[in-house]
Amino acid sequence: MPDVQSTVVEFVNKLRKRKIEGSQATAKCTVELLRSVISHQRVPHANQAAALIDAVKAVGEQLVAANPVELAVGNVVRRVLHIIREEDLSLTTAAMGGLDLLDASDDDDVDNCKGIGYPAMSAAVVAAAARSTLRPPSLQTLLEGTPESATVPYTSSSGADSESKSKSADKSSLTRKLKHDVIEGVNQLIHEIAGCHEQIAEQAIEHIHQNEVILTLGSSRTVLEFMCAAKEKKRSFRVFVAEGAPRYQGHLLAKELVARGLQTTVITDSAVFAMISRVNMVIIGAHAVMANGGVIGPVGVNMAALAAQKHAVPFVVLAGSHKLCPLYPHNPEVLLNELRSPSELLDFGEFSDCLDFGAGSGSIQVVNPTFDYVPPNLVSLFITDTGGHNPSYMYRLIADYYSADDLVM
């Protein structure tokens, strides 16, 4: 446990000092940290799921507070909580099936394996049924459902074999089962985050066509992979890269694109409107996607989106599922932006004499925001690892990934 604690503190420090950049890297670190938290967490016999949830929440709160702007941290924490709840629920229903054969009135046993203490067994079953009906029948839940239903005979058979010993054996196996399943689920999440680029890039061929002109802004690994995937499929197209002042990450992207053999043109951010009439599609990577379908992206994105709307150019946003944030941008708890050091804009030495010497009134103020918000009505399409979606569909997708209980942490 002390090991976990120190890694948590270390990670919190990194987040505070803004040492980890990019939502994918942050998400990956977060989920790996949470996995170790879960695996080191001692689970009591009673309320195992609640214990796990508490542990994850406690760590999650620290992480979110360390860098509230990096929404991916909160997203991943909520995803993990959701996994715990889901696994718990499926185990409960499974145990329910087995327990029907056993002493039905044994409340003790039932309480052990339930996350939220239901007053009676029937109520639990009803609630579980209600939950599964509430949830849209997405592909993922259907796939997840099959192996869990397969576990039902195992527990029930062990319970049926020796009724007297079954309680203790059940408990320990259930304990291990829950933790094991949760870790399994978290591993899947890690895999998903790591593989989101490929998942998204696979769809490139359907969106980028021959001889098209694509405009992008700033630098995003997802966008890079997406374009390269299209290139590999022998699509020939041209890319305009807006440089993304003041950090000029567009320059890096342009270099990478050229290295992969794409026809690349670098333009200034202010030239976006002038060039947009020649562009067939705008593709950008998002920092986060809000529940209403709004996008938080690198500064300057809103301008590009407005230009695209003016010329009726499709504005496509690429986002891995870890970027889907279950919060709405009007929520005061959501910090949408971060102001970085003005030194990216101005040279301190050059302007030091007009910063504040002498009279305080006539000094320069420099604001350097990192992000921009694009309202949902400007976005034409989201491409996530599960396919293309409309902005208005986002809330549905989010309901798939998150439990409503975890929205407020």
Added chain:
Amino acid sequence: MGAQKKGGGARVSEDAVEQSRQRLQAILLADSFATKFRPVTLERPKVLLPIVNVPMIDYTLAWLESAGIEEVFVFCCAHSMQVIEYLEKSEWYSHPNLLVRTIESHKSISAGDALRYMYEQQTETSQIQGDFVLVSGDTVSNMPLADLIKEHRERKKKDEKAIMTMVIKQSKSSPLTHQSRLGTDQLFIAVDPLTKQLLHYEEDKVDHPSGSVCLEKSLLDTNPSVLVCNDMQDCYIDICSPEVLSLFEDNFDYQHLRRHFVKGVLVDDIMGYKIFTHEIHSSYAGRIDNFRSYDTVSKDIIQRWTYPYVPDINFSGNRPLKLGRQGIYRASDVVQSRSADVGASTVIGYGTKIGNGDKISNSVIGNGCSIGSNVVIEGSYIWNNVTIEDGCEIRNAIVCDGVKIRAGAVLQPGVVLSFNVVVGRDFVVPAYSKVSLLQQPTTEDSDEELEYADSSSGTADHLSGLNLQMESKASELGPDGAGYIWEACEGAHDEEWKHSVAPIPKDKLFEITQAIDDDDTDDESVVPTSGELKSDADSINTDVNDPNDDYYYFEKEVEGTVLRAVEENIKVDLVTLEINGLRLSYNMESADCAGATFYSMIKLAVDTPHNSASELYKNAASIITKWKELLGFYVKKIDEQIEVIMKFEEMCQESPKELGPLFTQILHLLYDKDVLQEDAVLRWAEEKAGADEADKVYLKQCETFIQWLKEASEEEDEDDEDEEDD
């Protein structure tokens, strides 16, 4: 936590590992060894003073930690208990990546002492293992250090003598006040643009008030190019090799890091140690040295130049504030009246209440303050738990913890109120006054004095200028006030505005502008154009034609000596001895002595009252006859004799009416008295033969004499030949 264990018992076994990979270490001086922050520092060490509601030391430690430093030695001196207590309470002692250790020493009164103490400790425990970063606990920076340390190590590998790398940053100093933004004096440095080696370091006020820079001529000889800058700011961040500590040990008189150490290393070419510079461009670094830099750095933090060490980020366990529009940072639980007007660049801490109709702008307000109605706060720094009653006006002031300002009181610009002071009702605290509950100290006996005791002579004067105020001062801040207004010491009063939080007043700027205009005209008349390149090295200046100051003084001294000798009739031997002494002390040659002695003798003759030329001649003749031995002592060589003739000629040119006609006569006299030999006269004549017509006046005058001499010598030659023939 694992890192902490490493520091303890397990060290020995890990020595081998550490040899291969040196730990990055830093020495943090948690004491500024200066007096700039009095009276506040009497009660709390400077590093714990809040800047934008976070103690200074947290900025430094947070930066060191994120720059990859693994071990920090916090050197505590004044108020060491407070520093240690604070660190124990904070999360720094249990930090996983940064091992913080404290070193206490109450004896140290300067940075030099502190480093010497470290060195002594080091021999016992070997704490400092390699290159280390030397910073002071009041540094706010976000520069990356890892690359710089690597650069320093690689340079050290190539050149054993490169012992230190100094961090500098471009920051224009004000052309008016010769001051940087941080309120320090203008800095002149000379750097080799290729190697970045520091060649010259000079703080304006300390060295040359006039604004001219003197460079060693040899610098230009040895370096193909030299870059002289005056728009640099010294960040007081140094990467040092262990040799630096031993240098401090060897030179026990080094106190100040820059004034003594850097200059000492630059001047001393015996050891040949070198200091290099590193200029940072995009990152920030600033040291809070005085109240003005406190103001400037606070503003830089609010303007986010120090990102990520800004108030809305929790970088060291501080509670993050929320950043709103126009750079207003506000805690989540601030109670603010709707009618209050909170302007741009303002920070308001937790639990603070702001009343009706308040106007607050460009200010920092700490935690737990309560501010009444219709209060005006501008450009001020209000620390924690301050109570400000209705209708107060506070402009450009620093108000420490627990201060109470009663209704209607006014703080004029530049005021500093130390802890728990109470300002009475409707009282006006005059500009630049410093108020404390403690009386102004007069002696250096208390422990707290270490905070500002500086052994340099400047500070000694500073302290002696402080006078104890004996009378009861309860009413000094109004009838219901509490606190003593400190008297600024003499001399420092004029400087007060320079280091204060208040912006420089317009009339001062006007004065300075005028002074500069005057200076400019003065400079042109007083300092000759060649003065810019005047060399420090005297040995180069041996050319006689130079208007040599030394020679002038030497001549004066010789004249005095001769005069006295004549008046008191001193023996020739003694006079020679005295003149020889002068010769050595002024580093003159014997030819100069001859010239000077002769000059004084003739001068004496001229000065003696006389009516006619013949009388003057008599005077001269008598003096020369009497003191010919003295003169003869110096004119043993032909060159020296020629020097005498030249000198005489010069004098005649200066006063052609009096001495001019006597030139031949006296020359003849000198020849007769065997002071001059005929060779010398002839050589002089030969040299002069090629000169301009104007110079030949005296040559022509004594043509007959020379002719006669020539003939005489020929005769002698003939005689010689005759003798040979025999």
